[in-house]
Amino acid sequence: MIRNYLKLAFRNLWKERTFTALNVVGLTAAFSVAFLLCTYALFELSYDKFHENNSSIYQVYTNSETPQGMESSISNPVPFADALRAEVPGIENITRIMTGGSSIILDDKSFSISATWADRDFFKMFSFPVVKGSRDKILQDKNAAVITEHAAKRFYGEENPVGKTFVLLQDGEQSPVTITAVVKDFPDNSSMAFDVVFNFKNLPNRVYGDNLDRWDRHNHEVYIQLENGINPEAFEKSTIAFTSLHYGGDINDAKRDGAQPNADGLYQQIKLLPLTDINFTSISNGILEVDKTMHYLILGIALLIIFIASVNFINMSIGKGTKRLKEIGMRKTLGASKKQLFFQFWGESMLVFVGSLLFAYGIALLLLPSFQELFRTKATFSAFANPAIIVAAVASFLIITLVAGGYPALLMSRLETLQALKGKLQVTGKNYVRDVLMIVQFSIAIVLISGTLVLWNQLDYLRSKDLGFNKDQVIAVPLKSTKDPEKLMQLLRDELSSKPNILSITAANNILGMGKDRSRSTSVLGFEYEGREVKTNMLSVDFDYPETLDIHLVAGRTHNRAYAADSLSVVINESMAKQFDVENPLDIVVDLDVAKFNVIGVVKDYNFQDLNQSIEPLTLFMNNDAIMRYAYIKVAPGNLQASYNTVKSAWETIEPDHEFIGSFLDENIDRTLMKERYMTTMISSGSVLAIVLSCIGLFAISLLVVAQRRKEIGIRKVVGASISTITVLLTKDFLKLVAIAFVIAAPLAYYFANQWLQGYTYRIDLSIWIFGAAGLIALFIAILTISVRTIAAAVANPVDSLKTE
C-alpha cells in the first residue's frame, strides 16, 4: 500500500513538474533562510545559558533619580560587594569583576591579553570548568592567575602551565603572577571573554588599594548568585536599608537638587539584571534597557517566510486537486476510505516538504560561512543542539506539513464520490480560503517592504545627519603601540606636518563613533557647583581639537599654545553651559578636588556619543597627564584615499611592528550603526524573499485559474472580446486581493515603524509615500507576474480552447 502511494506520489509530482518545481524552490528558499535566521536568533538568545547557575546569577546595577530623570549604573565602589554580602541575607556567592586589555611579559616576550579581575566566588558561580590545577585554591592568593586552554597554548605550547609565573604590567609597574589553574575555553555564546583571570585585589592601587573605604568611586561590576528560593524582587526590596546607609550622602544631594523619588518613594535603588539578559542590555539615555525585540523579530520573519511558502503549497495543492477529481472519485468508487485518501495526499505533501527541508539544510550549510561573516556572528547549527529546541523544531515541522499538506488532503478526501467522479467540484464560485490566504501573504510582503523602506531611510538619515563635526575629512588613528603616546604623537606630527594634504593634527583620550580597535569608554564626572550636583562627560584633548574636527565655537576661545595656564582651562559644550544656568558661561570657575578650572570657551553641541542618545553635557580638558589614545588627522578634501595612504605610510615608518588601524570618522559612525545595518539587511532580504515567494504563489494560481477558465476565455473571444479586455478580466481579480492586502498592511506597517522609530532621538518623519511606494512595488510585481500567463491565454486561438471540451 505504502509503496503504491509512494510510486503514485512520485509519478504525480513528476507529471505536475511545474508546480512541483515551484513548490520545492519556494519551500527550499523559505526553509534555508529560516534555518539561517533561526540559527542566528537562537544562538543570540542562548547567550550565557551554558552556566549551570544561569537562573540564579544576576548583575547588580543601581537606578538613581537625578533632576534630569532616572539614571542606571552598573559601576560599584570597592567596599560594596563585601558589605552587601555581610548586610543583606540571601547571597550564595558574590564577585567583583573588572575587565580590560592588559600586557604580560613571559620569558622576555610581551603579550597583549584580554584580562578579567575577579573574586574567588567567580569560579563557584560561573561554569568555567577547571581542566588543570586545583579548584579549591583557585584565585586564593593575591598573585594567583587562571588562564584558558587557548591562552595556555599561546603562552606555553604543550607544556603544563600550572605553577609557572609571568609578569603582569599595570600602570607601568611589574608584578609577578603564578598560574594556579587552567580552565576550559568558554563557548562562543559567553558574554564574558578573557585569556586570564587575576585576583581582584591585584588591581593597581589607583583602582583597588586607594579605594578600600571609598563609597563615592564607582569603577567595577558586581555579580551575585542568590541562594535557592530567593526571589530577585524580594532581594531588591531588602537592600533599601543598605542603600540608605551607604549612599545617604548621594540621596541627600539628589533631594537637594530637586530629583523626584521613584514610584516606591526611593531616590536610589539596587536592582538585579538576570545573567541571561546581559547580552541584550544597553544603556540608552541613561536608563538600562533589556531588548530582545530584534531577535524575536528575526524568528518572526523566519516564521512569516515559512508561512508564505506554505500558503503557496496549500493553494497549489487545492488548485491541482481539481485535476485529480476523477482519480479521487474512482478510488472512492473502488472502496477507498477517507482515511486512506487523506494519508495518500498528505504523504505526497510530506515528500515535497521533507525533500525541500533536506535541500534547504544543504543550502543553509553552504551559505553559513558568508552569513556568519555578513552578520559578524559565530552562530552555527549547534544552536539547535538542545533537546527542547529539537523537539520544538520537529513539532513545528510536523505541524506545518500537517496544516499545509493536511488541509488540502482533508478537502479532497471529503469530496462526494459521485461529484468527484463526474469531475465537478462543489465549490464552484468563490474560493474564499485561497483569497484570504493570498491577502495575508501580500499583507506580509507589503509590511516587510514598508519596513525595509523605513529602515533604509532612517539609516540614510543617520548616516548623512550633520553631527556637528567633520566626519568626512578626519582620520582617527588608535595609538596602539608600545611607544609612549606623547612621543608617538610628536613623531606623527614631525612626519606629517610638512605634507601638503595634511591640514591639522590633534589627539584625545576617546574616540568618536567606533574605531577599528572596537574600544571606547565613557568618563563621567560629578561635582558641586553653587550648592548643587553637576555631571559632565569628560574628554581630554590636545591643542587644536575643535579646529581639527570643525566643531563650531559659539563663545570664548579654545585651548591655545600661547596661554601657559591653559592646562587649567576647560572648554564646554552648549548642554553643559545650559546646566550651569548662568548668564555668561565664560565667568564660570569649576572647583574640582584637584584644582580650579576656568571655562574659556563654549562649543556648539556635537554628537560625541551614539546616535540613539541626545547630546549630554561635555567638558574638554587639556590635562598634561592625560593619556592620549587617538590621533585625529584632518586631511585636505579631494583625494581622500591618497591622504589616507599618506597617514598610513607615516605610521608604518614610525611603528613598523604595529598594524595601522586608522579610519575616517564616517566609517566609525557607520560602525556604531551596526545594529541598524544588520536589521536592514535581514528585513530587506526577508522582504525580497517574501515578495518572490508570494509571486511564485500568484504565478501558480494564475496558471490554474487560466487553465480553469480556458473555455470561458475561448467563448468570450469568439463573441468578440479583445485581448486587452480579457487580460484585464483575468488580472482584475488578483489585483483586488493585492489592494485589500495594502489596506490591511499599510496601517500595520505604519504602527510598527512608528514604534521602532520612537527608540531614536534622531529620526525621520514617516511620510505616506513610503507606504504608498511599498504598495505600488507589490502591485507592480504582482501585475508583472500574472501577465506572463494571462496575456498568453488572451492571445491564444479560441478554437484550441473550445476544441478540448
Place this chain on the structure above:
Amino acid sequence: MITITDLEKYYATEEVRTVALNKLSFTVNEGEFVAIMGPSGCGKSTLLNILGLLDDPDGGSFLFNGIEVAGFNERKRADLRKHNIGFVFQSFNLIDELTVFENVELPLIYTGVKTAERKQRVEEVLEKMQIMHRRKHFPQQLSGGQQQRVAVARAVVNKPKLILADEPTGNLDSSNGNEVMDLLTELNAAGTTIIMVTHSEHDAKYSHRIIRMLDGQKVTENILSDYKSKVEV
C-alpha cells in the same frame, strides 16, 4: 438479488425541483443480464448510481441481497460496494498515473488482499482479458478498446456478484464495442449479474431483458430470452 420498490430521487435547486426517479419498481435476479434504455434525462444514470451504492435514494426501498440499503451511510455503502459491485464506465475512468497492472490491482488493495495473491489474481484476469502483454503500459498508451478491457478487468478482479455498466461501448468503434459486449456476455454466462445502461439497441440485444424508461418511470419491459433456462442448462 435486487428489488427496488417505489424508488424516488429528486434534484432540487432553489427554484426548480426535478424528478429523476418517480416511484420506480423492478427486480433483478441473480445471474440475469438486464439492459436499461431510454432517452437522455430519463433517469438511467441516476438509477445506476443508486444501484451501485454511489448515491442514496430520497424515497422507496432498495433491497440488495435481501438487505435494505436505502439510508445506508457512505461508510457502509463503500464497504458493501467494494466487496460486491464492479463498475464499467463509458469514459473508462482509469487512473492515468497508474499502469494497467496497478489500475486492476487497486480494488484488491482496498479490500485488503495480500500482495502475492493480488499479483496472481491480477495476472489471471489480465490473461483472461488478453491484455497481459500491456500490463506495464499506462492508459494513454492504449487504444479505447484496450482501455475498456482494462476497466472490465478492474471491475471483475474482485469477483463481484454484480457488474454495473454505464454505456460501456459509448466511446468505442463497433468492432471494439462488440468485443466488450462479448466479454460481458461471457462474464454473465459464468454467473455474474449485469445491469447495463445503454443507448444502443444493438448492445441491448445481448441482454435477457430490456427495461425502457421515460421521465423517471418504467414504461415497458421486453423479455428477450429466459435467462433461467440458460442458467439451468
